[in-house]
Amino acid sequence: MPSADWLHASQFEAMLSDLRPAIAKPPFSERKLRLVAVACCRKMWHLFPNDACRKVVVFAEQVADGKSDPADLIVHQREMEKFGEELGRHPAQFMVWAARECCNESAWEAAQNTAQELRDRLRKERGDDVARVEEIAQCQILLEIFRSPFEGDPCDEFPSRWTTAEVRLLCEDFMQTNDFREFNLMEEILKRAGCTNDVLSHVRQKTGHVRGCWVLDALLGHRMRVN
Numbered sequence: 001m002p003s004a005d006w007l008h009a010s011q012f013e014a015m016l017s018d019l020r021p022a023i024a025k026p027p028f029s030e031r032k033l034r035l036v037a038v039a040c041c042r043k044m045w046h047l048f049p050n051d052a053c054r055k056v057v058v059f060a061e062q063v064a065d066g067k068s069d070p071a072d073l074i075v076h077q078r079e080m081e082k083f084g085e086e087l088g089r090h091p092a093q094f095m096v097w098a099a100r101e102c103c104n105e106s107a108w109e110a111a112q113n114t115a116q117e118l119r120d121r122l123r124k125e126r127g128d129d130v131a132r133v134e135e136i137a138q139c140q141i142l143l144e145i146f147r148s149p150f151e152g153d154p155c156d157e158f159p160s161r162w163t164t165a166e167v168r169l170l171c172e173d174f175m176q177t178n179d180f181r182e183f184n185l186m187e188e189i190l191k192r193a194g195c196t197n198d199v200l201s202h203v204r205q206k207t208g209h210v211r212g213c214w215v216l217d218a219l220l221g222h223r224m225r226v227n
Ligand SMILES: [Zn+2]
Pocket: 144, 202, 208, 209, 210, 213, 214, 215, 216
């Protein structure tokens, strides 16, 4: 799939496959893939049947950021497995499976399976059209987190002078609060720091920023691959 087509793609699994050559050869960072799974879940946060499921998703997010031990992923998977079986064949069961898949030991499968369970949840109750709309939104999350696998790692294009003390402080604040609704307010500050237009036009978007945003990650030095 050529770069321009990737930017307009609407099939989640096809887009994910395109990432393979760019990032899936070790040593690669699993961070962004797991954050895709988390962002897909956070988008449907209100549909989780209880806080225990949400806590499991938050745990996966902490693993992505190196703040929790990946060895415990299996514990949370089992917890969700047990809860899902107790729920039985109920639409909420898909949400439990989504939380379980966020903790899949393979970050690749976490991204793929979590997104699938969430679409199945919508398909089951609200039909194919609603599930299709969600798939397009999930594709937007891939763009938000990876930009394009054909353009290389944004970190290579971001000179350190862009991450001024003021920029770093703001970025860290977004990461800490997990609230990106005012991300577009960074535009002026980044303009002063000398950021280029493609970066500014991404920051300018009022919606759609999530943990793992390619601009935020590049400013903080989170690479797509581990060197
Ligand atoms: Zn963003």
